[in-house]
Amino acid sequence: MSQLPYKPKQGEIPTDPGVYRFRDAEGRVLYVGKAKNLRARLSNYFAPLRTLHERTRRMVTTASSVEWTVVGSDVEALQLEYMWIQEYSPQFNVRYKDDKSYPFMAITLADEAPRVIVTRNRKIKGAKYFGPYPKIWAVHDTIDLMIKVFPIRTCSDSSYKKAMATGRPCFPGQIGRCGGPCSMRVTIDEHRAIVNDFVAFMSGSDQRFAKELTARMREASAAMDYEAAGSYRDKLQAIDAVLSRSALVLPDETEADLFGIAEDELAAAVQHFVVRGGRVRGVQAVTIEKEIDISGADLVDQIIQRTYGDAAASDIPKQVLVPSLPDDIDELTQWLRAKRGKNVTIQVAQRGHKAELMKTAELNARQALMLYKTRRTSDYVARTQALTDLQSALALEEAPLRIECFDVSHLSGTNVVASMVVFEDGLPRKDQYRSFSIPETTDDTDSIYQVLTRRLAHLDGRDEPEASPPDPTVDVEGVSIPPAPRPRFAYRPQLLVVDGGAPQVAAAARALEDSGHTEIALCGIAKRLEEVWLPGEDYPVILPRASESLYLLQRLRDEAHRFAITHQRKRRKRDITTVLSDVPGLGASRIRALLRHFGSVSALRGATVEQITELPGIGPKLAASVQQHLADQ
Numbered sequence: 001m002s003q004l005p006y007k008p009k010q011g012e013i014p015t016d017p018g019v020y021r022f023r024d025a026e027g028r029v030l031y032v033g034k035a036k037n038l039r040a041r042l043s044n045y046f047a048p049l050r051t052l053h054e055r056t057r058r059m060v061t062t063a064s065s066v067e068w069t070v071v072g073s074d075v076e077a078l079q080l081e082y083m084w085i086q087e088y089s090p091q092f093n094v095r096y097k098d099d100k101s102y103p104f105m106a107i108t109l110a111d112e113a114p115r116v117i118v119t120r121n122r123k124i125k126g127a128k129y130f131g132p133y134p135k136i137w138a139v140h141d142t143i144d145l146m147i148k149v150f151p152i153r154t155c156s157d158s159s160y161k162k163a164m165a166t167g168r169p170c171f172p173g174q175i176g177r178c179g180g181p182c183s184m185r186v187t188i189d190e191h192r193a194i195v196n197d198f199v200a201f202m203s204g205s206d207q208r209f210a211k212e213l214t215a216r217m218r219e220a221s222a223a224m225d226y227e228a229a230g231s232y233r234d235k236l237q238a239i240d241a242v243l244s245r246s247a248l249v250l251p252d253e254t255e256a257d258l259f260g261i262a263e264d265e266l267a268a269a270v271q272h273f274v275v276r277g278g279r280v281r282g283v284q285a286v287t288i289e290k291e292i293d294i295s296g297a298d299l300v301d302q303i304i305q306r307t308y309g310d311a312a313a314s315d316i317p318k319q320v321l322v323p324s325l326p327d328d329i330d331e332l333t334q335w336l337r338a339k340r341g342k343n344v345t346i347q348v349a350q351r352g353h354k355a356e357l358m359k360t361a362e363l364n365a366r367q368a369l370m371l372y373k374t375r376r377t378s379d380y381v382a383r384t385q386a387l388t389d390l391q392s393a394l395a396l397e398e399a400p401l402r403i404e405c406f407d408v409s410h411l412s413g414t415n416v417v418a419s420m421v422v423f424e425d426g427l428p429r430k431d432q433y434r435s436f437s438i439p440e441t442t443d444d445t446d447s448i449y450q451v452l453t454r455r456l457a458h459l460d461g462r463d464e465p466e467a468s469p470p471d472p473t474v475d476v477e478g479v480s481i482p483p484a485p486r487p488r489f490a491y492r493p494q495l496l497v498v499d500g501g502a503p504q505v506a507a508a509a510r511a512l513e514d515s516g517h518t519e520i521a522l523c524g525i526a527k528r529l530e531e532v533w534l535p536g537e538d539y540p541v542i543l544p545r546a547s548e549s550l551y552l553l554q555r556l557r558d559e560a561h562r563f564a565i566t567h568q569r570k571r572r573k574r575d576i577t578t579v580l581s582d583v584p585g586l587g588a589s590r591i592r593a594l595l596r597h598f599g600s601v602s603a604l605r606g607a608t609v610e611q612i613t614e615l616p617g618i619g620p621k622l623a624a625s626v627q628q629h630l631a632d633q
Helices: 038-045 054-062 074-088 136-149 157-166 188-202 206-222 226-244 296-308 329-340 352-378 380-393 444-460 502-515 548-580 588-598 601-605 620-632
Strands: 018-023 029-035 065-070 095-098 104-108 116-119 127-130 256-263 267-276 279-289 319-321 345-347 402-411 414-424 434-437 495-499 521-526 531-533
Touching (some): 018 038, 029 038, 074 296, 104 188, 267 296, 296 329, 352 548, 434 444, 444 495
Parallel strands (some): 256 319, 402 495, 495 521
Antiparallel strands (some): 095 279, 521 531
16 A cells, blocks of 8 residues: 555645544544644655554554644644543553552641641642652651651541540640640641641751751750750751652752653653752652654653643642753743743753763663563563464464574674573573674674574584583673583574564574574564564564563563673673783783773774873883783784
């Protein structure tokens, strides 16, 4: 199909800003998008199908109609897009999954005597929220410390009403756990003042209270009122304990939301850091499943809309920090300013404390994405579904209970190595991982052919040298592999996977044919579009973007890549250590310094004496010896 039958006629689409919807034959909304110029944006979807990204092609061929709504401004388009995404939950828009329901600290300001509670309900009328907190015990610990400084009500509403009606303190008040009017120690007005101080402290005014308590403690000590001074000291320690929970500290005036993002072709993990008063007051994690091609900037656009679409004005900060700026940055900024009623900026953190905090958020996002993918692969139901789906998609006679995946790694054409990782029943068998050294090769396809030929020889028991087991010190995802004897490759895989597209699959197919093992199924997974290639096919197999089968193949490919890189780096370290250990006066610590600085023997060999002497502890004479020794090799 070269042209879509529902493509609008030339000139029908207006050039105004607006929002468009693709629908299927049943009338269901498949995708919602916005545009500054509807004609220019929609024309991209109706380009020749072969030029479209695979996910976009799947969306437009699934749809049977497109419609649009013209609005008065770009900001209105943004608002309408958000409302329609919330209303229709379109299949091809990105999908958000909160990693968990996070606990918050809430102060019920609408009550006669506000109390502090731990809750996951964000809809308590008149409540002021702080957080979210990563663990519920973290909220309770914070409250325990805070009520030592600001003794406000903690008892239930029923306990409060009973105490106020009878004139007898509530039970938490009797044991010193409640400081509300029901404890019979303060009036309603006095309690409200303490609540206001509590809220001010949690909102970032912590330095003011610390200074005031310090001054009072000194005054009490000077007046020899040591009991009062001890009380102020205890409160200061409680404040310090609360503040120490925020190890990441920025300038006191910093009020920002920071978004760290890690993504691959199928999913993204977002770490939302809430910074108030210069401290990280809460962290929230979200996982996003991509159903259509979307750039990093477009993803930021969607995240901002989702985060602040239903947010109260008080929840929108002065500054929003993101890894990249979306195209409609001006419209998003106007939208946030209108919701907040004050100035808001959207920026990329490029230097200083904020840039360091962004690195921390992105590190957490990468770990969250890895954990998300690992959990999907490790789940028994998901694994079973993945193997069944692979059997169907690749037309296999049986489910691939043993899968072997191969990847090649090199450093600018040198130190070429390959890895083999093994999954059985959808789980990694790390004891059967292998690494291969490839002394001579012409390119990646030749390397794939060599490695598979060597591996397949073991199925027939031929006298081929076995691939090297991983070094005992190699750590694969934090799991050390013990130096134990390994069995020969007698187990026959049901499926071989190579990292790459049609050329790599063709090379692997030649290895299978030349080895007489064409009964073993083969496929390749290409990273750019995550398509799956089969031998002799002109077009790839497209697995559903959020399917368990594609996640399993991704996991295999990523594991093989990590393992190949680990072995390749290990070889580089061994190479440089072996060569340099013969240089007189060059000990282990200096060799490690050279390794960290230059990375390989070839890079060190090309360095001048002056460049080598830049390293601490290496003088001109020793540098000349290193250079001469390498030149003689």
